[in-house]
Amino acid sequence: MAVHKKWTAGWLFVALFLTLSFPATMFAATYADIVIKGKVVDETGEPMQAVSVAIKGTPRGTTTQQDGSFTITANENATLVFSFIGYANQEVPVGGQATLSITMKKNASQLDQVVVVGYGTQRRSQVVGSVSSVKGVEITKQPVLTAAQGLQAKTPGVQVTASGSPGAQPQLRIRGVSSVTGDANPIYVVDNVITTDITNINSSDIESIEVLKDASSQAIYGSRAGNGVVLVTTKKGKSGKMKISLDAYSGFRTPTSKVKMADGKAYAQYSNEANIRANASPIFNLDTINTNTDWFDQITRNGIIQNYNINLSGGTEKTTYFFSAGYFKDNGIVKGNDYQRGVVRINNEYRPASWIKFGHNLNLSLAKSNNKNNEFGNAYRMAPSTPVKYADGSWGFEKNLSVANPVADLNYTNDFLNTLRLQGNVFADVSPIKGLNWHSSFNFDQRQNYATNYTPSYKIWSGQKNDTSILKKGNGKNFYYVIDNNLTYNHTFENKHEVSVTVGYSAERSKGDTLNASVKGVPNKRNLWYLNQGDLANVEIYNYGLLIQRASAYGRLTYTYDRKYNLSGSIRRDGSSNFPSSEKWGTFYSAGASWIVTEEGFMQDQHVFDELKLRVGYGRVGNDNVSGLATLNSVSNTEYYYNFGGTPYAPLPGLTIDQIRDARATWEPTTGVDAGIEFTLLNRQLSGSVSYYNKLTSAYVNVTVPSTLGDADNTVYSRAADIRNKGVEINLNWNKKVNKDFSYFIGGNITFNKNNVEKVKGNLQLKGGSLGNGNIVTYTVVGKEIGSFWVYETDGIYQTQAEIDNSAHITGAAVGDFRYKDTNGDGSINDKDRVFKGSYQPKVFYGINAGFSYKKFDFSMDMYGNAGNKVFNGKKAVRLGNDNVEAKVATNRWTSTNTGTAIPRASNAIPTPSDYFVESGSFFRINNITLGYTVPVNSWAGINNLRIFATAQNPVIFKKYSGYTPELPGTAIASGIELNIYPVTTTYTAGFNLTF
Template sequence: MKKLSIYLFLLGMLGAHLGFAQQSTTLRGKVLDETGVPIAGASLSLQGTQTATATDESGNFTIQYTSPAVLVVTALGFVGEDVNLSNQTTLTIRLLANEETLEEVVVVGYGTQRRGEVTSAISSVKAEDFTKGTVRDAAQLIQGKVAGMRITTPSGDPTGSTQINLRGLNSINGSQNPLVLIDGVPGDIATVAPEDIESVDVLKDGSAAAIYGTRATGGVLLITTRKNRSSESKTSIEYNGYANVQTIQRRPDMMDASDFRRLISEGYEYTDYGGNTNWLDQVLQTPVSHNHNLTFFGGNSRTNFTGSLNYRNWEGIMLTTGQERLNVRAALNHDMFDGKLRTNIQVINQTSKSNQGGTGGYIWRQAMIRNPTDNIYNEDGGWQERNDYAYDNPLGLIHESINDRIFRESRFSGSVDYRPIGDLSLKMLISRVINNDLTGNSTTFDHVNTTKNNLNGTASRSTGANTEDLLELTANYNKSFGDHRFTLLGGYSYQYNVGESFEVYNFDFPTDEYTYNRLESGTALQRGLATMESEKDMWKLAGFFGRVNYSWKDRYMLTASIRREGSSAFGANYQWGTFPGVSAAWNVANEEFMQPVAFVSEFKLRGGFGVTGTIANNPYQSQTSYNFNTSQGAYINGKWVPGFVPARNFNPDLRWEKKEEWNVGLDFGFMKNRVTGSLDYYVRNVKDLLYNFPVPTPPYLFGNMMLNAGEMQNSGFEVLVNVRAVETKTVKWNTNVTFSTNKNKLVNLSNEQFNVTREFFDAGHTGEPIQISTHRVAVGGPIGQYFVYKSVGLDENGGWLVESREGEVISMEDATPEDRQYYGNGIPKFNVGWNNTVNIQNFDVSVNFRGAFGHQVLNMQSLYYDNPVNRSYNVLKTAFDPIDGKELRNSLVYVSHYIEDADYLKIDNVTLGYTFKPNSIKGISNLRIYFSGLNLHTFTGYRGIDPEAVSYSGDFTFAPGMDHRDKYPSTRTYTLGLNVTF
């Protein structure tokens, strides 16, 4: 009996223990999307049981479970997730949008937003819509796909980059470039490999960009790198590789040796050196390049990583030009404490080695002008040189010089995102970007520097280093109740940048074997003729910002933001400024009275206003500067002491340029979004332009001064239309069209303190021997106008006749500078893009067109090489063609004859691909091969090489449309590629 009692007691204790172990736990939580917006109607169930529930309108849920358990979470349009439960009582779950609905989320300043709630002019381009095949950088991925954004490739140089201009020119001395952020960290369009990019979002108008303050007048490009979006515990590897060949896009038709001998027989004073050389053939090659990209994905929904390795080896179409580049990126994400704490660490490292083959533009000029009867080598086996002005053997320039560059950049960033409650996110982002730029240049004893100029070998070395630190603290609060949805953002940003550089040059070496590695051995150093320069600068930027988003029933939406920002680059009286932005939208399609109109899926009216700024390129423009000047000084104690002279005036009132922009737009969708798109009209006024103003001395120390004076205006219209034209089981055709216009005007060049005496400034330059400016920007007029003598034909002696300021026809010899007039404009009035993607079962075809219309280009190739003035130089075969029945003779001048209409339409990219059935090869889940052609054909009446290959930035910002003679020719590229996923 006693034993039975003991057994019953132990059995009871065991039962009590089992009952305690199996007691249920109440789990309360929230399901959110990537943006932090609650997901209503998400399904939650316990794996292997009948227990299930769903989230309410605020994304909240409650469920009972017995630990351990697996919670299965699914929602329409999102990737499902399995969550392991072990006695948790609270949980926040974030679901990723699936591939079919990724376009519903766009990246905005300091976060993301559902497309349906966007109230500003924002364009988003996803990876599936990128330009295929060989692309130079992130900008070329979206070329022709963003209305209002003009992306050009002015050079075929493999070390070059694309140029970006958004909604016209907006500054005289400030940067025209957009702010580029890679996963929230400032960078540039070449920071990451194009294959490593998931999406590019463009903040186009002021209301969207205002939250970035003084860096955002040129627009904002938000680049999102690829991430591991799988919730499964598996590892995958992707390989993307291609090889390509390039050819010159359009070859200039120069005279050959037989043409020269024919001209000599006709009495023209050309020299026959007895040879037969095609100099363009000698400096050009057919380059073969290749690119390889490996991407690794691994981990699960809590801890995952992404790694990528990109190797590029590009050869240039000109001899000894090319670039070898290695990009490495690694990102690690980890969730802790039931998803309340999310961490990210990312490292991006880039190393590139470039060979710039001498000075490529000058070499191209020499290959163009070289006498085709001249020989490559002289009788002694050396390079054949002549003593004519600026006439050098291009092969000697190439092979007797070294121009190396090594660029290294390391980017370290980390973030911590803490959610104390489901609706609140607290985030800290820190980063450090370090780059080093090292160049080396030298010429041998057989280079013209020595054979003509007696320098006996030259060498130089330069280095630059830059370190930029960033700290950002943000708080984001999302709240939904009933039909109302709020998002509140507040934050602080601090950026600190230090840059320094050093350069030294020497010549007259005992041997040329050292190249640039023993600069001290050049005797020019001992003679005081070597040069040495160094500098260092620093700037700081701090900002406080906030934003509120409100949406009611997805019908009425409001966004308001403000940024208070300070910069060390400005004067002591104006280091802080305020940049507000506000925009609103009304989606008429969601109104009850529109429900019977099933044809309309979206009809969202938008309007916004925002203020952004532009920072001075030099961080010390507001401060006084002095230089030592050897030509100004005095004898002190029998020695000449250089003068300490002012080089810049003190301006404590220097401040940022202020862009005020209005934007109205319409987002539309018809036939269940088979047809979607947007229309936008904008007006932007840039006030307080940074202008180098002439000032009197005295009272000022220096004759000009950087100050805020003047106003500029841009306005334009933009259209984007996407159409899913064909959508069947076997055939799909998606097409989109972009169209944009832009008008600009310089409103004034004065301020309250100074009035200009000349209400214009000149820009651009023809170069020697003409030596004259090419453009004039005048108050009240548009930017980009050529200022030129208007030609009306030739006189009987073959000289130009031009139109005088009174409208009379006069000889060019009698013309004065006052007879120059405005003629044409280098900025296109209209830009278009037409992009098509067709899928036929396993085949895919993409065809992209781009065009620009309503502008002119100064054909400097024609100006110098369609003009047989210098008989030492080769010319185009058209040089002796009659003009109005007369032959041009001895008249090398800048006249309107050389300004040509430059409308063009390009077949920009054509790609044909084939994707094999999944797992058709064991171990390979995806396999695709493709062939692509880039810059295939240009329909144009322009006679030069490429009407698009002109520069619109830097020194040519206000002299657009100049097709320079010293250039690296643009190319056509054919690519064969392979995509594999293991």
């Protein structure tokens, strides 16, 4: 059942045409002004660059140049407002003066800073929830594809796990993992467009990012906010002369960590011994092993990274504009793998009268990916005694193991994906009376994907071949829109009672269509990679679609008394077509309060706190992006043997239910409380906050049902598990200006989080973490973290056959194998003896930021890490026979002459999942180091600022884990397992920022 009326894409293009049809010049100013020139300095007399100079009551303004100077045209009776972060705002009447000298004073109240919240803004003093802000300039210090990765180390309560794969979106977790089987990532709201992916947004176009971390701040987004909300605000133009900025950097990527593997002879000796121990013949003649191939080096390279951006901004009283274009290219560390993206953004605003404003934010991106198979697993396991190619030019192979030649596999992989994406909105703001604003917007995100995958016919050996070429083509398109209308009323009564009310309605629709087809026998020439070039008699076609509709009504009320006491509450009623009609609608809400203690009379004589704010909030949010919640039972065609009087036991066609669905499927709700303290001390040089949170999610999980219901696997998704995350966040920042030449800062944040499955309704069956060899290694149960590692506990190594005979042991145990503990004492080793050995979720994660500026030099660095978690070395636990092993395994394994080791004997048996493979996931990483120099350009015509810089990203990691990386993203029940991870990379770049 639809929850709102259908709109078509035609409305979008009509709106865009009307908006873009208004030329900027039609709104040119016609009033009498004077030209005002001036200079802005700080308290030491040092010129201040980038100070905002705005004409009060209008959108017009400019910014100061490198020498602190500014020029602006304004009415002789106007008032200019000067503002800069960390300094008190100043309002200066022009009074007919043509020249002004302004001195900015430090210590602007942080509580008066404006913070972006859902569907509006508030002073920080009015914010009752937990909201972290990061400026765009902090994001652009890092050579990253997406701003989501730029949040690393900067925000308490937020974990960012990035992949080294070009074009990949990093994984974000806000205050722990709450959803077990659903999408645990937050939503992103880019200029009111809700999305799950911001790889199409140029980081240089971002003004600020706000992370809504608790239910009281998230509830205005209702059913979409269960895993957090990240608000992205892009840059806008300011009135004044045109400003042009050029930014560029280039550099290279290299693998951060390697795993030292056995060389050719050590590997051959190990494999021979494993075969002999299995009563088989050795497979290598050690005297003929002269090859030592480093397969990791053979598939990797130094990948070049490039980024170029240009933006133009400016405007008049009636119109402002912001235009940018950017190009990003990342040649990954895997040979042949690359990603490139071009982005164009146009953000314009038009104000034909003081009471109306309209405009658009448009972002067009084109991304091209040359994808390659992840060969790190093959490179880890492939025999080093085998060359990449033999002397005759044919590909090398080892017939005694099932691993593909990874270099050949890369060579035969042709996987291309092109993505065209148009995202943005058109909007109008009307203020018919003072304090009342009506905002209407049409927000959209249109994507089109074009995929080509071609595999030629080839044969390396019987275990690595493709008899007939195959071409796969895929086209996908999706159009998503949100129509939003809201009214906001702000008014102050008797100079003490501030009231802000927002009410609104939004309608969402997402419609997608995907068509995939494959055909064999296409020639190996790229210009012939079309379906009609193959065997059309055997074309396989898949076509499927998606339609999701939502409707929402929402409201928020904020009341402030005497700038000291703040109350705020919000409510949202959401409807979704994802659920049956009886469960289609849900209500989400929040309430909170804050108290500005330092505004009280009894605090005026104290000299400890410059600002002190207490806040508390409670709310309920939801998540409707959960897998397995289709409301209709799945039915399949089958044939069963029944005797209905005909041929005995002849197969007859029929229908069977192959999975039972929950007829009461609905939202996955999260309720939570948050309380915090925010403060500044020591003349506002030290600022910080402490927050406590406690949130509970009623999560969907697999539970068993009676087999009489006909369910094929006897499980059903049901909202049957309560998951709690609770913790404490601490954030401290110190900023000090020593003199006009030298200033520095240092800050840090730390989060303590405890994740726990509190209770389960029914019989929970949530084992996961498959290794692909028949073993699973995680189990989610009451009293433990989601995705806890569930393994056998080792108890040394068998030294004699007598030890084996006199103890409980697994079938086939031999001298030199691990002894496993019979933890339940029943005399046998089975799943009942498995124990829990921690989980991937850290108990502590933190970030550190520091830097200084000295004259024209600036330096900054940030670091992050976590502690108290575990990871599972899955690649080490997937030995399928004669695979390569790590160097320390080959050289320090158990033998009759090396019995004191903790590494078992050489074996080709599938390893038993045990605590031997569970390692510490704690690490400390230097995330980014940047050194810059601002070139004096006073005499350079037209140039306002030129800064050159060099950056090292991820140059160093300190870890105990023996694998490639301890940062191992994945689903809630399969995170922290290294199988075919794309390793994190180290990046070195140099570039410049140039402003005209």
